Amino acid sequence: MTRKILGSLALAFVLSATSILMRPAAAHEYEHGDLMIMHPVARASMGVAANSAVYMTIENAGEHDRLIGVSTDVAERVEIHTTIMEDGVLKMQELEEGIAVPASDKAMLETGGYHVMLMGLAEPLQVDDSFTLTLDFEKAGPIEVEVIVVHPEELGDAMHMEGHD
Template identity: 40%
Template sequence: MSLKLISAALLAATLSTAAFAEDMAFKVTDSYARSASANAQTGAAFITLMNMSGKDDRLISAASPAAKRVELHTHIENDGIMRMVHVEEGFPVEAGEMIEMQRGGKHVMMMGLNGALEQGAMVPVTLTFEKAGAMEVMVPVDLERMPKSGHGMMKQGAGHGKASDS
């Protein structure tokens, strides 16, 4: 393991801990970001959120200086074709529950990247919750990470749209 990667991992752990230590509303674990290629205009961040607040809440938006536009997305299947859609109302996170953003499912979509997402780099992402407010997390770029499940590959012809519910 390279020194750069170890340093990035330690920084991520420190910053993630700091992000939720002050306000134990949400705990962030298992986060990473990736893009399709060095010249990609889009990338995605995948984050696991645990609601520690004791109150139901909703992740309503995300932002990052790494991209011109950032949206909350998920995938839906229609006639055997997976399609990525913007979830305008966000993702509910019930008290004591967690949501796992992962490839082929919920994720933070970054469009119009301002630069390449390079292995080992850190991407600042601000998550905004309906009740808990804004929370900044540092997401490590891991271009080699494999999906947890067989999901994550979209059939050709998949496109963007809007979802009415998560």
């Protein structure tokens, strides 16, 4: 009996060790019809900041599509933003019409450009955490992706460097 319990404990240990190894690697991607969602990452929270942004590249091997909606449980509100330069100052602007993913081309969500804005985070985002984000495309429909939280330095983030060493 004892041996059997030890055996299942050992198995449980092996399984949990496996699930640690199965964590999303440094680069991860999702195939969604003709679309490839490449390496979705979010900026880790610095201090008590209640907002963050998600970046990724969306490759399109098919016809023109459009990212029209994004949702997640980790923030109160999620918006699709672009960054514009106005009077020498970088400003973020909501894109009500979403982001075009041109045919046989790609859309890049990156610092200083398009991004998914997370507003009113339930909890600060810690480096190496991950969370589920649902992307909704006009033609391809919805897909869930796992977003990995990374340090701002990994993003080459010029806009949000305030408040960190």
